[in-house]
Amino acid sequence: MSGTAIVFPPIRASRDFIDYPYFADLGAVQAAAVIRGVEGSVSLVDALALPGATLEPLSPRGAAPGPGGRTQGPEDGATGADQIRLGVSPEVVVAAVPEAVGAVVFALTPFHRPPTRDPMLAAVLEPLRARHPEVPFVLADLYQSGQHVVDAASEAILAAYPEIDVLLRYEAEQSLPPLLAALRERGRPARPFALQGKEPAPLDALPLPAWDLVDLGAYFRFHEAVVARLGRPRWAFPIDGASLPLLTSRGCPYRCVHCSSNPTSRRNGEIIAPKTQRRYSAAYLDRLLADLKQRGARRVHLLDELVNVNEAHFDALLEMLARHDLRFEVPNGMRADYVLPRHLAAMRGRLTTLSVSAESGVQQVVDRIVDKQLDLAEISRVGQEAAEAGVEMLVHFMIGLPGETRRDINGTLDFALRLHEETGAWPSVQFATPLPGTRLARMAQQPIGEDPTSPGSQEGRAPAAQRSAARALPLIEDYGPYFQQAPSIETADFTLEDLRRFKWTFDQRLLAGQGPKKVIMNVTYRCNNRCTFCATGTRTQFDGNVERQRELLVKYRKLGVRLLDLDGGEPTLNPNLLGIVQFARRIGYEKVNVTTNARMASYDEFARKLTHSGVTSVLVSIHGPDAQTHAQNVGVAEAFDQTCAGARALVRHAPPGVELGVNITLTKSNHRKLWGVAELALSLGMPWLNIQFLTPFGRATSSVAPDTAEAARESMRVIDAFKGQMKIQVINLPFCFMPGYEDHLTGDLLKLERHMLFVNNDEVNLFEYLRERRVKKEVCGGCPHAIFCGGFYELEDAPEPKWLIRPEDLVRPVAEEIPRPTVGGLVP
Known part of the structure; x- marks a missing residue:
């Protein structure tokens, strides 16, 4: 009788896939070893290890979910990318499958x-x-731990694959040999059936x-x-350079609500048996690591659900990795509370990224x-x-848990941002996604308005007007994009x-905080206008020192x-302005804007x-549609x-490529004339x-500012x-004043990226400075934009700004460091 063939089919995945599909064949490689040990031989056909295996973009029919989870199609402009x-x-x-198989x-x-x-x-099954x-076909999970289980009903899977x-579920190695022997003896069963491994x-x-059955080259x-074609700028867990997967344990003893590990311990999202972890011995792992190293591995990926839950096991593993x-x-990350200083010392230089999970930044949610x-x-x-x-760290968080409040979500985002700015730990914020069979899925299906952590209790019940029928979770074809792109739980x-x-606001805030992207240089405090709201206050009449200004431009470049x-001031009054523009372009500034009242540009030759100096844009300040209104504001x-005229x-x-626009600062006298x-x-x-x-400094006081809501x-x-x-x-306005117009509210989102260089050489992080004049209010606690929005401006008794100038300031040395932001509390 011919032997058994194990087939690992190609994988269709989203670019935002969860888990690690390029290592999903570990179960097949392990099962091949078990079958060979019983039958004497086995054929392994691994789609990831055949000559020509690669990453290939697919057609639009497999497009990722769009807004609300609806699968995109050609009508959405989906490209299949x-x-x-x-x-x-x-x-x-x-x-590649042998012609003669049993x-x-x-x-x-x-x-x-x-x-x-x-x-x-299906494209593999149908022709085979x-x-x-007459050959028996077995569809097996070959689950070993370490990757999510999508716990679909066995009957539905059998129906999908006639x-x-x-269908052999979950851990299958020990059950495969006797099952295959029985199928060979009896032939194909009269009716398909499912079996739990x-x-x-x-x-x-x-x-x-x-691994000897795999073409490792x-x-x-x-x-x-995959690394070359996926297009990610950086990999937290790189797979190139001869990487192989392994497990040092199976299962996890913890009961986290979202986790799909230990599938036999759950039934319909309810824990029915204690969760446990089983571990390979140090001797076994030593043999395994030696084998992988001998086969050419230079890096191993430990796919354990929780590799460091047992201190002795983890210590021995780290020692073996160093020895080999x-x-x-x-x-899959580690438990933070089990990571010790000696572990960090062993990771340095051997581990790219230490991954841990907080899940929430609010202790009661955790x-x-x-x-x-x-x-x-x-x-x-x-x-x-x-x-x-010196070990880089990644921390996982999720938002949108049943029972979580909007204020809790902001608490998580604030914690994540604080941790990042205090320690450099990178926050990975995802949507809570209810994988089938998990307790999270069970909670997500409870009636909206009830506390899912206290089902049936009076304390957990919302008023009847807020409750609705239980949610039916959609049948999701691909869970990968949901974690990053499409929330699926609402309450x-x-x-x-x-x-x-x-999530959008947090991602923008995180991106903006990665260092200055724009420099705003006040080249002079001289001005031929006397604006009522001027941000440079008393504006002692000095130009900046051109040599110091060049030094600052070089520093930020x-x-x-x-x-x-x-x-x-008015930059066109500085006789060095055109030279500064030319210098900036020469040293690599790609875009240079000049903000001006354009009065000098009324002289045709100056315009x-x-x-033609190298500017890429000019913004002209016009504070009224007529001479009277403009004069009221500029004096x-x-x-x-x-x-x-200018x-x-x-x-x-x-010339072509120079963008021209208008600035207006809204005041009591001009906002109705916008x-x-x-x-x-x-x-x-x-x-x-x-x-x-209005920005609240200098002359920008409550006597000048219009009613914010009306403006x-x-x-x-x-x-x-x-x-x-x-x-x-729109600049300097909290999001809540213009709901639905977020795409136009660029001020708060961009100021963190901007550093101002004042005439006296002071360097100020604009976001940080403006936040000193803004306050959070109770309504901010649950606002989706609170993590980035600075809150409401306090315009009463606005102080003169810090950057008033003295002659000696013009020649102060340029500081080596740049001002960095800090994280303030979200709510009072």
Whole structure:
């Protein structure tokens, strides 16, 4: 009788896949070793290790979920770029299966999307069933721990794959040999059936994984192709450079609500048996590591659910890794409370990223909802110790848990941001995703408005008006994108759209905090206007020292800054302005903007020189649609005509590629005339309008500021009317004044990226400075934008700014460091 063939099919995955599909074949390699130990031989056809295995983009039919979880199609502009194939094509796999086989075992992974019919797996099954109509086919999870279980109903999986005779669930190695023997003796069963695998015991009785049956050269080349073609700028757990997977344990003793480990301990999301962890002995692992090293591995990926829960086991493992001179990665992460300083010392230089999970930044959520049994102080401790040891750290958080409030979500985001800015630990914030069979899925299906942690209790019940029927979770074909892109749980306290806004704001805040991206240089405090709201206060009449200004520009350019705004005072009054622009472009600033009242540009030759100096944009400050309103705000009667003349000259002389726009600062005297300023900007040929709300320093006091809500309403009216004709941005306004207009509210999102260089050489992080004049209020606690929005400006008794100038300030040495932001509390 012919032997058994084990087939690992190609994988269709999203670019945002969960787990590690490029190592999903470990179960098949282990099963091959077990079958060979009983039958004497086995064939292994691994789609990830056949010649030509690569990452290949797929067609639009496999596009990722769009807003609300709806699968995108061609009508959404989907290109298929979000879906990839890992491994060779199904046709190549089919051709590699021996003609003479007595039974075939096909691997079923979470990436084959149970219970739906996966096209990659189907494309392997269909021709092989036609070729071998009498051969028993087994579909086996080959689950070993370390990757999510999508716990679909066995009946549904069998229905999706009519080619299959037996579905073998969960850990299958020990059950495969007797099952295959019975199938060979009796032939194909009359009706397909499902069987739950028996957990191998003891683990040491298992043979080493049969890596000798794998073309490791092709396998390593496949990993190199994935790294090259996936397009990620950086890998926390790199797979190139000869990497192989292994397990040092199976299972996890903890009961975290979202986890799908230990599938036999759960039934319909309810714990029915104690969760345990079984570990391979040190002797077994020593043999395994020696075998992997001998086969060419230079790095191993420990796919354990929780590798460091047992101190003696982890200590021995770290010692063996060092002795065998193997780098290692732990993608599933470790318990922070079990990471000790000696472990960090052993990781340095061998581990790319230490991954730990906090899940929430609010202790009561960790305790009551996640059931993680973790003190968040341990996350902070390890973050600090990892930073001191020189080990990069990644911390996982999730938002959108049943029973969590909007204020809790902000607490998590605030904790994550604090940890990042204090220790450098990178926060990975994901949406809580209810994988089938988990307690989280069970909780997510309870009626909206009830506390899912206290089902049936009066304390856990919301008012009847807030309750609704139990949610039916959608059948999700691919869970990968949901963790990053599409929330799937909503409650009485938050909607799916709220969760998107929370995550979007956090991602923007995190990105903006990675260092200055723009420098705003005040080149002079001289000005020919006397604006009522001027941010530079008393403005002692000095130009900046041009040599110091050049030094500052070089300093920030070396930090990678490519964007520059030249401001004042009135920058066109500085005779060195054009030289500064030319110097900045020469040393690599890609975009240089000048903000001006344009009165000097009314001289035609100056307008020509300015627009041809290397500037990429010019913003003209116009504070009213007519001479009277403009004069009220700038304090000079003739300014309006000169400014408009200057704007026309700039438009006339600007070469292609120089963008021109208008700035307006809203005051009590001009905010109702914003519509007229937008019309004026268009008539001047400047299709860009920046609407600036008052910044609270210098002359920007409550006597000048308009009613904020009224000014915001007028801004929304103008945006609605003119957004198709011009670019419109709103600056210095809390998000809550303009809900639904977040794309236009750039001020708070961008100021963290901006450093201001004042005439006296002071360097100020603009976000940090402005936050000193803003306060959080009770309404901020649950706002999806609270992590980035500075809150409400206090305009009463606005102080004169810090950067008043003295002559000796002009020649102060340039500081070596740059000002860094700190994280303030979210709510009072």
